[in-house]
Amino acid sequence: MAHTANIVQLKPRTMAAFEAYIREAEAAMVPSLHGHGAFLWSDTDPKIAQQVRHGDIAAQLWSGDAAVKIPNGLIHDWIGAAFIPRATVAATLALIQDYDNHKNVYQPDVMDSKLISHHGDDFQIFLRLLKKKIITVVLDTDHDVHYSSVDPARWCCRSYTTRIAEVDDAGTEKEKVLPPDTGYGFLWRLYSYWRFQERDDGVYVECRAISLTRDIPMGLGWVIEPIIRKLPKESLIHTLKATRDALTSA
Numbered sequence: 001m002a003h004t005a006n007i008v009q010l011k012p013r014t015m016a017a018f019e020a021y022i023r024e025a026e027a028a029m030v031p032s033l034h035g036h037g038a039f040l041w042s043d044t045d046p047k048i049a050q051q052v053r054h055g056d057i058a059a060q061l062w063s064g065d066a067a068v069k070i071p072n073g074l075i076h077d078w079i080g081a082a083f084i085p086r087a088t089v090a091a092t093l094a095l096i097q098d099y100d101n102h103k104n105v106y107q108p109d110v111m112d113s114k115l116i117s118h119h120g121d122d123f124q125i126f127l128r129l130l131k132k133k134i135i136t137v138v139l140d141t142d143h144d145v146h147y148s149s150v151d152p153a154r155w156c157c158r159s160y161t162t163r164i165a166e167v168d169d170a171g172t173e174k175e176k177v178l179p180p181d182t183g184y185g186f187l188w189r190l191y192s193y194w195r196f197q198e199r200d201d202g203v204y205v206e207c208r209a210i211s212l213t214r215d216i217p218m219g220l221g222w223v224i225e226p227i228i229r230k231l232p233k234e235s236l237i238h239t240l241k242a243t244r245d246a247l248t249s250a
Helices: 012-033 046-053 089-096 099-105 221-249
Strands: 058-061 068-070 073-085 110-119 122-133 135-151 154-168 189-199 202-214
Touching (some): 089 154, 202 221
Antiparallel strands (some): 058 073
């Protein structure tokens, strides 16, 4: 591992650019929560709406055709949608809020999961994540999660990572958790925005995942690029599919 990618530190200007992007993205989300425009992203495009209704999991970049370049970093902004027939919003929320069980529902991406605390619609959770592509990276992550109801059939959720720390030699006696924001930089932040709508005899589940990673250094593209470019989309599709599979089998 050490021979293929250099250790990097998350720089303040990288974080500042990410926070500015998030502020703009969140401000743009507000109107659709108050009845201005479609609540679901998939409803903005008849073709995507039809694909999702017929069982496909749709996923694409929120805008443009590549990650957003910022100083010493990349922002990956993906949106995905799935339809779960015969599911209810109540059952969907119960599954997703059962954080102790995420290690079973979302494996192998989620190696371990724990509910740390829960007050009303607010949850603090721990997830140990596995990112595997050419090389394997294990991350210990803490998340601050908040749910809100628009009306009985429509719910939202936003989840912010509050700590992401890489783990060396995970699961062995030599296991060592590195300080946050240092390491290989394959995931520095992950902010997720979920929407759930019960209709058409099922539930539409959408997730917009905005993540921050290092940029791709010259000469190391072959090892780092597959992790940074492909994993955000693959992880999003896997999460939506695992959610649907768990609810369908229940």
